[in-house]
Amino acid sequence: MRLVFGPDELTVNLPDHDKPWAADEARRWLDDQFVANDCEPLRALGKVLVADKLAAIARAIGLQGFHDDEAFRLDFARAASAALARDRVKVDAETGKVTF
DSSP states (O other): OEEEETTEEEEOOOOTTOOOOOHHHHHHHHHHHHHHTTOOOSSTTSOOOHHHHHHHHHHHHHHHHHHHOHHHHHHHHHHHHHHHTOSOOEEETTTTEEEO
């Protein structure tokens, strides 16, 4: 997983022995983090897409937060991978774009 914060980038590699999360577990974790970090929906439609949650959480935590908290950093990568069913995910916190 790659997290981009403007000119700064952080690569998160999960341990080889890591057990993947189930998609529903990942979505629950993202929901909990979205609320816990006081994230706001990007659209007025009321539904928040997984990609929007990833970008909003990344913005709320910030580069330093990810650097400082390895457990959170790894859980974020696990959740992103499982919720999107992708091995490689790039989250650009500033633009809000999530690509695979």
